[in-house]
Amino acid sequence: MGMLAPDLYYSSVTEIDLAMLSGSGVRHLLMDLDNTLMPRDRSDVPGEVREWLDALPGLGMDACLVSNNWHAHVQGVADLIGLPIVAKALKPFPSAFRRGLAALGATPRDAAVVGDQIFTDVLGGNILGMTTVLVKPQSSSDLPHTLLLRRAERLVLAGREPLA
Numbered sequence: 001m002g003m004l005a006p007d008l009y010y011s012s013v014t015e016i017d018l019a020m021l022s023g024s025g026v027r028h029l030l031m032d033l034d035n036t037l038m039p040r041d042r043s044d045v046p047g048e049v050r051e052w053l054d055a056l057p058g059l060g061m062d063a064c065l066v067s068n069n070w071h072a073h074v075q076g077v078a079d080l081i082g083l084p085i086v087a088k089a090l091k092p093f094p095s096a097f098r099r100g101l102a103a104l105g106a107t108p109r110d111a112a113v114v115g116d117q118i119f120t121d122v123l124g125g126n127i128l129g130m131t132t133v134l135v136k137p138q139s140s141s142d143l144p145h146t147l148l149l150r151r152a153e154r155l156v157l158a159g160r161e162p163l164a
């Protein structure tokens, strides 16, 4: 289970202990979009998540979106929240994460992957040796293949509860 286990697990991005992450040397966040920053059943990023993102620079941190989403509207969302984006990312394969790292001038040692899926976000982050942060999916709406994987995710998590 090593490659599938997240280092940290929170109920949502706004619960992530950024001071702790920063204290452990993480300066850069490679963020998933769908069901991490934005519920899949919405077309905009909630205000409290925008505020959370806006607080990153004050903590000496920055972020890049790394999304498997193929639709054109994700670029608009990225523009709206002012973050660079690597779309059509094919997570968990490392190439898109590497492009995200390059966009931020980051290395795996000082970056964390943040996402709601074990088999894309967490696995991909662990393959590259990054800190991995799992959040609960922000809606129950998912693509059909993702819904199948949710059952396997529950097995991997084996009753593990979010830290906050």
Ligand SMILES: [Mg+2]
Pocket (backbone or CB within 6 Å): 032, 033, 034, 035, 036, 115, 116, 117
């Ligand atoms: Mg997601």
